Amino acid sequence: MQILRLGATGAARAVRDSMVWLTPYLMILSTLLLLVQVSSVLGLPAAVTRYFEAAASALRIALPLVVWGATGAMRALQWQLSRTAVAFVCVACGVMCELLLDAAGVAAKAFSIPLALLLPLQLVPLLKWLSTWRWTRLSDPDTAAGENVGESINLIVPSLLGVAATVGGVAMLLALLGAVRLDLPAAPDWLQARAAALDMPLLSGLVYAVGNSLLWLLGVHGYYTLLPLLEQIPAATAGVDSVVNQSFMGLFVFMGGSGATLSLVIALVFFTRVRRHRILALASVAPALINVNELLLFGLPLIFNRWLAPPFVLVPVANLLLAYAATRLGLVPVLTADLPFNSPLFVNAMLASGGQAAALLMQVGGLLLGAAVYAPFLRRWERAMQPTDTDDAQALGTLFSERLEDTALRLADPIGRYSDMHIDRLVLMRRLALFEGQQFAVHFQPQVEPVSGVLVGCEALMRMQDAHGGTVLPGEFLGALEKASRMVEVDVWVLSRVAEQVVQWRAQMPVGFRVAVNISPCTLSEPRALERIVAIASRLRQRLVLEITEHTFLGDEAGVAAAFQRIRATGASIHIDDFGTGYSSLSYLHRFPVDGVKIDKSFTDTLGSELGCQVFRGVCSLAETLRLEVVVEGVEQAWQLRQLPLQERLTVQGWLYSKALPPPEFSALLSEGRRFLVRPQDVAVHHLNPAQTVQVEL
Structure with missing residues (x-):
């Protein structure tokens, strides 16, 4: 019940819509990553490849700040503050928080995206509350300079206080986490013996696949967070006969990126009834071929999407087990070439397997299996999202007096409406339970x-x-x-x-x-x-x-x-x-x-x-x-x-x-x-x- 209520809140709506606003930015990032691969394959001058790599790296580094600004702008609409001014305040706060995370180490950097999503949800209401105090206002709202100027000037003091409180809170949290030390006892001998009998690369691969997906569903960068676990999976070399290696994970498990989302792209192309989803899927094909899926993570979005969460976790696990069984049975060769995760799909299968078609067929089978798993969840999600003209008309009648842009954003929130339907059903069942015995x-x-x-x-x-x-x-x-x-x-x-x-x-x-x-x-x-x-x-x-x-x-x-x-x-x-x-x-x-x-x-x-x-x-x-x-x-x-x-x-x-x-x-x-x-x-x-x-x- 509380989860459903959370999904229908203004905070959840702000997160969802801010991710949609990021779609053009992510499309530019995905295109640059694709150009890096294309320029390398075509043999373009090294300076061109380095430029594309530098541009893509800069956009990826800036992504948390962009999320700060987008989430803050959406939240500002809900709290009726100046959207542009609040977006810049959130970016400034994000820069200061990123510096703190850099100082805390690589593990802390994994939380850049979650903080960028969650902190503006609290910062903007804090700005609104501070702006209601008369002593924080530096200008008359009806100043002759205009409403926008008056709103921006009156946000100066609330912004200084709000950013100071937010950055201070992050600093205290990092200091607290840094002071915590866990002294774990060594595992008993019998447990170590059992672990030695297991296929540890397989176990590490399963844990990594599940953990990576779960973290990304929360907006946490799974690659950086689980980097120590990834290092426990051996690299693919000619002298190591481990079935599960790092190339294996890139070729057969994460096809399309976290959640094996190239299968989701296929399901969207063939099964979706929403035109926007089909367009997004077609735009995601090229980035997905090099295991880049930010366009889907933020564009659909997949983050905080409880309808697509089950297949997002299940498909990589199914791919891993299927490819592992096929390799053990001798149907697919053990991969011996160490390739990066973003090596082009299908091409990497031929390179890592020494040109054997079985690896290519294994990738195709995994993609089709994943699409079959994603399809029913996708259809259920889209049915839940389908708006009604009656609901939109009633919302318009209620919100006509509000700002035009705010009204347009609130007209159709299908995820929130679906959550409301579930809440209404639970309330109805409780009322019926009260009638029992009357x-x-x-x-x-x-x-x-x-x-x-x-x-x-x-x-x-x-x-x-x-x-x-x-x-x-x-x-x-x-x-x-x-x-x-x-x-x-x-x-x-x-x-x-x-x-x-x-x-x-x-x-x-x-x-x-x-x-x-x-x-x-x-x-x-x-x-x-x-x-x-x-x-x-x-x-x-x-x-x-x-x-x-x-x-x-x-x-x-x-x-x-x-x-x-x-x-x-x-x-x-x-x-x-x-x-x-x-x-x-x-x-x-x-x-x-x-x-x-x-x-x-x-x-x-x-x-x-x-x-x-x-x-x-x-x-x-x-x-x-x-x-x-x-x-x-x-x-x-x-x-x-x-x-x-x-x-x-x-x-x-x-x-x-x-x-x-x-x-x-x-x-x-x-x-x-x-x-x-x-x-x-x-x-x-x-x-x-x-x-x-x-x-x-x-």
Whole structure:
């Protein structure tokens, strides 16, 4: 749960987007590395090769500083600070931290990238907090020199303080780590004997392959961090017969770079549905042939990508084991030429194996195996990333007042959205767990003929008892049940309880008395549920009214019409619930066999205005012309009742008469045969015995 929340945070978003911004820079770096190889193969002047090598080396050395600036700029957008000014501040802080890492040694340099990714996430909020203090401001924000000048000047003091705190923290951390010394005891003799019996180069290769991938997934440069372990793997020479050597790792394990990402390139080219990913893959082909994969590490990105993390670790391990087995079986020769990791793929196979095609075929097999492993994870990731137009439109409506660039960045964050979906699912499951063991019940709200005050029906409404015996309204739990796709079971359960109750009330109910039950759209489209509904309707016949929302009509029209015909054939009636709130309510009246409409409360609330009264009476007049029954819900005040048109087949429901009552209380209401009278000057409801004369002036 916490990991998912972390993936949806602004900090995680800043890291992801800053890596995307690095793509052009990394493309230049990859091109230079490729030119180094090309110039060497083509025999160009040594000065040209040295220039490309120096340029590529300079860009690689500068990469942590570029990450500092990109992450800081993205974070500045989130905290509404000057993006350019903050980017330069972060670069300055990065330079100072890099000097500290250089002084700490080669092992500390491995953490250049992680610090460049993580420290700006804290530095920029610190700058924002410091800038809120009045004593740190050197200029009026509304200075005549312009907003940008004012923002930059006011960042001077916060920047000095923030950079000092950050660099000081790094220095203290390095000093602490330098003071720690681990005095590990020597391994026991039996363990040393077991280790001697193992193929140590193979074990070292496995540990290096897994560790290198895991470190890069966190943004840590695995090559520098695990350099002592790499040195335990022997170099490929004619006098050493070890299967796993450094050339073996470069030729058969890390094809394309850390994570054997040339296989990922193949999977992207043939299986991706995202155009940007295919373009990135094609651009990565040439660098991947010399085991350079920064373009994928930062461009996709692969760092902090939990969807592609499993194959990123598994593919190099699978390549190592496959090539090791093939070499042991004699299918592939032992490599005897020591070649650097960035030697061109396929060419290095021929050089290291003495020109044998088996090594070349081994590389092809490893690439195809890796692509097969990457493909399903890639498809799953892309499905999770797929945005929706509705979500984008809602985000735009919410963020319209913010800066245009900030709004554009926030419109579609598919990884964050996918994390939010998982969080929502976990929250939903927890809510459903709270419902387990709770008591559900059906209450009944009276429906009254307004002129005579006669009780002519009721609506069945679901309720839940909380742990303290209180009543929980459906708005608190029906939404969760609907998201969990449990509404079919709920509808059938409510209808079954209504059927049992009607049987108990049969002797008490007056002639024409009916019970209305809401049915969800999904229930009518479920064959087994429909059969159950028809069976219950056949028992209740004219006593039953099924209320269907307009969403029901948006599916299979022929199937809906057939379901209506079957239900009405039992004698039950069908009403359109919340009538008038949909965009095509009127078209349903002649396209589907319905018996009545329930006018939504939103119309009842407008009866206080002349225009609202005209619209309301127009709807009632249309229903009267079509000989449809009308149920008016949400009548809570006497003045609303007085505004209703006097016409036949009109029924009123609302708190003006009564709230929904539990079965015992409603049963008492039926047995007493009460009628409801509302006098124009009163708001209260008066219960009259049938023998009394009723006079209502509306």
